[in-house]
Amino acid sequence: MKIATWNINSLNVRLPQVLDWLGQHPEVGVLALQETKTTDDKFPVQAFADAGYRVEVFGQKTYNGVALISRTDWPAPSAVVRNIPGFEDEMARVISAKFGSVRVVGAYFPNGQEPGSDKFAYKMRWLEALRDWLRGELAQHPLLTLVGDYNITVDDRDVYDPIALAGTIHCTDEERAHFQGLIDLGLQDAFRLFHDQAKLYSWWDYREMGFRRNRGLRIDHVLVSTGLRVHAADCLIDKAPRKNERPSDHAPVVLGLKGPIPGFCA
DNA sequence: ATGCCTCAGCTCCTGAGA
Numbered sequence: 001m002k003i004a005t006w007n008i009n010s011l012n013v014r015l016p017q018v019l020d021w022l023g024q025h026p027e028v029g030v031l032a033l034q035e036t037k038t039t040d041d042k043f044p045v046q047a048f049a050d051a052g053y054r055v056e057v058f059g060q061k062t063y064n065g066v067a068l069i070s071r072t073d074w075p076a077p078s079a080v081v082r083n084i085p086g087f088e089d090e091m092a093r094v095i096s097a098k099f100g101s102v103r104v105v106g107a108y109f110p111n112g113q114e115p116g117s118d119k120f121a122y123k124m125r126w127l128e129a130l131r132d133w134l135r136g137e138l139a140q141h142p143l144l145t146l147v148g149d150y151n152i153t154v155d156d157r158d159v160y161d162p163i164a165l166a167g168t169i170h171c172t173d174e175e176r177a178h179f180q181g182l183i184d185l186g187l188q189d190a191f192r193l194f195h196d197q198a199k200l201y202s203w204w205d206y207r208e209m210g211f212r213r214n215r216g217l218r219i220d221h222v223l224v225s226t227g228l229r230v231h232a233a234d235c236l237i238d239k240a241p242r243k244n245e246r247p248s249d250h251a252p253v254v255l256g257l258k259g260p261i262p263g264f265c266a
Numbered sequence: 267a268t269g270c271c272t273c274a275g276c277t278c279c280t281g282a283g284a
Contacts, residue, residue, distance in 0.1 A: 009272075009273070009283085010272085010273055010274080012273090012274090013272090013273075035273095035283090037273075037274070061274085061275090062273090062274050062275070062281095062282095063274085063282075063283090111282080111283060111284060112284090113282085113283085113284085151283095151284070168284095169284070170284065203284070205270085205271075205284070206270085206271035206272055206283095207269080207270040207271045207272090208270060208271085210271090217284075219284080246272090249271085249272080249283085249284080
């Protein structure tokens, strides 16, 4: 059983690739999508239903938009929450649901554009609100995973040119301190439980042949709670879809779980 | 240097992404 996250940079464009990928990975029970860039009334619910998946959506026009896709033969999503309760936000960035005993929080973190900008200040406020809310979520749901496009590199191993990009967006001390704030809640970077090498990325710039030259960043993450960590079997970045025609600039990140997980799977 | 790609939209240019 697996839980995955993928920033697909427009579901309108990438729907066939998402369905293909799910078809190739039937062990994936929950897929969190970011940057669907579509309103809920236009979400292709039927296409996913035909393929055997439920959807919980939280979209908006043009920008952002998140969704949780889940297999109909898995526990159904319940207690769905959209965005961060108590944090006023016009953007659709977070969707959470409980699948049996496992809480999945799918998030599209703000980009931040540039340190010192208004968008960077918003990113900092958003990160603070996320942490404050997650503290309670973790107390309520011991088996929790926070997945998505964090728009933060954790350390220099996640950056193709750490010297040139030092202090730039996704690589600032402030952003990394906020990431550490999430870790301090009792979450762990699942990818780093299994891989310690540098130059393993989840995003590559469309420009300058970023993917072919492996000029990328690791900014898509899976964090697992202490309770869920003991069930983590592996975590990988699937680069295959980045080789598609008209790919997303992000690759899926996949958390493998081993059972039994009481209330979730055998 | 502030583009190089890609996507959406009041679409033949602009804003945003990362």
